[in-house]
Amino acid sequence: MDTSPAVDSAPTVRAAILGTGNIARFHAEALSALPDQVEVVAVADVNEEARTTFANHLAVPRSYGDLATLLDEVSPDLVHVCTPPGLHRDQVLACLQAGSSALVEKPPTLSTAELEELAAAEGTRGPWVATVFQHRFGSGALRAREMLASGALGRPLVAVCHTTWFREQSYFDVPWRGRWDTEGGGPTMGHGIHQMDLLLALLGDWVRVSATARRQARAIDTEDVSLAHVDFANGAVASIVNSLLSPREESYLRIDCERATLELTHLYGYGDDNWRITPAPGHEEDVWAAWRSGPQGVNSGHSAQVAHVLRCLRANEAPPVTSTEALRTMRLVAGVYASAFLERPISPADLGADSPFHTRMNGDGPRW
Known part of the structure; x- marks a missing residue:
């Protein structure tokens, strides 16, 4: 709708x-x-x-x-x-x-x-x-958001959010890429942020993140891979992977709820066919009815x-997307970096004006 x-x-x-x-x-x-x-x-x-x-x-x-x-x-x-x-x-x-x-x-x-x-x-x-x-604006995401908000899927419990892409070293030959001072970060900031934003649009506020970031294979200033565990205010937990080292590229989102599993598999954009829903036993009729009655026919993308x-x-x-919504996503990105570099869990309250990660995604300097 x-x-x-x-x-x-x-x-x-x-x-x-x-x-x-x-x-x-x-x-x-x-x-x-x-x-x-x-x-x-x-x-x-x-x-x-x-x-x-x-x-x-x-x-x-x-x-x-x-x-x-x-x-x-x-x-x-x-x-x-x-x-x-x-x-x-x-x-x-x-x-x-x-x-x-x-x-x-x-x-x-x-x-x-x-x-x-x-x-x-x-x-x-x-x-x-x-x-x-x-990614918020394709009909599949709008349908998923409506079903989560209405309770048609029951409580969200477990989520997976993967942006596993591949970039050769030559990709970073562009002078501003792979640098904290001009790009702000690596795949967590510049690539996986789309899928992470969609996860937040569906699950709402996050309350805690524990993460790792590495520079595994590319000669750059930023990370080329990060992994995070995120707790949400509604009780759901999520696993997030952002990588530029994955030859078989994929963008994957999965949310397991009490009454169904929602999945989205795509690369840089999706249509309705990229979504899949699997009802839990005993909930097939209601879940399918809600899924089929939602918005249809709009691909994700700039046009939407x-x-x-x-x-x-x-x-x-x-x-949309307002500064308030974008700030929630940016704070999660900052939280991933802060947790990875400080080696401890991070909450949104840890990212205030007195935090070095408030003004720089790598905090007070290079971390490698």
Whole structure:
């Protein structure tokens, strides 16, 4: 069920795209599919050739070499921030201060401190900052969330959340990759964060994490693998693995509840066919009825989330994923690192302003 506000008569959103690399293509495709709701009015990139090619392909009227000029001359309603992570804090803050909402790629910032700063710069009626966590918006996730919230699955008990991907050493030849100061972390921060965010969207608040992080095989500053045990406020426990060392790549989420097991197996995005539900004995009829009656037919991806963002902005409401929701996920990422490097369990209360992991995901310095 789509709970987005009805905005048929609302004004069109004027959007700009900052950064014209590969990920910007997904944003452009999502925006192009909704011409009745949004107009792309400008793009910006420090690379003149890249931004010109991108603007010409989209038939965008204005192209800029810097964000400040774009914000001053165009004043967009929404800026899609598709730049490397180390640039996000300053760029999103500039958007908010200029009165433009921002939809920022993951990770939204390099630390929870930076994200809290952005949240403080939001207005009560906008502008807002939203983070791209598109796995929340496929119909399978919406259906799972409804069933968990309604009690149709019973209590969630045990979960598995694996992002086991593979990246050669050459992947890290890009100067900002594999560095704490420009990427914020390794697969825990930049890759598994999507699946971890979906886990949190389904299971809610976490209360304790115990973790290990290693630099097993890649010549980088950050970890290339992490493993964590997470306790949730609702009593569920989860095992999380984030790896860039796994030749057979897979993204896998499993939640065992009292009445059924939910599973999602995919790589970079999913459709309804990637989900599986297995009712417990005696609960087959009710579980299948609830599963079949839920939302259908929407794949995860930028298009699904962008559609929600636009509808909310046109209704003058905070777009998903809000800074509050993104902060819960970022604090879990920080908790994984803090636990791994301090070699003890971590709670959200341990990650306040007095913690070195509040301002840097690797705390007060390199840990290897």
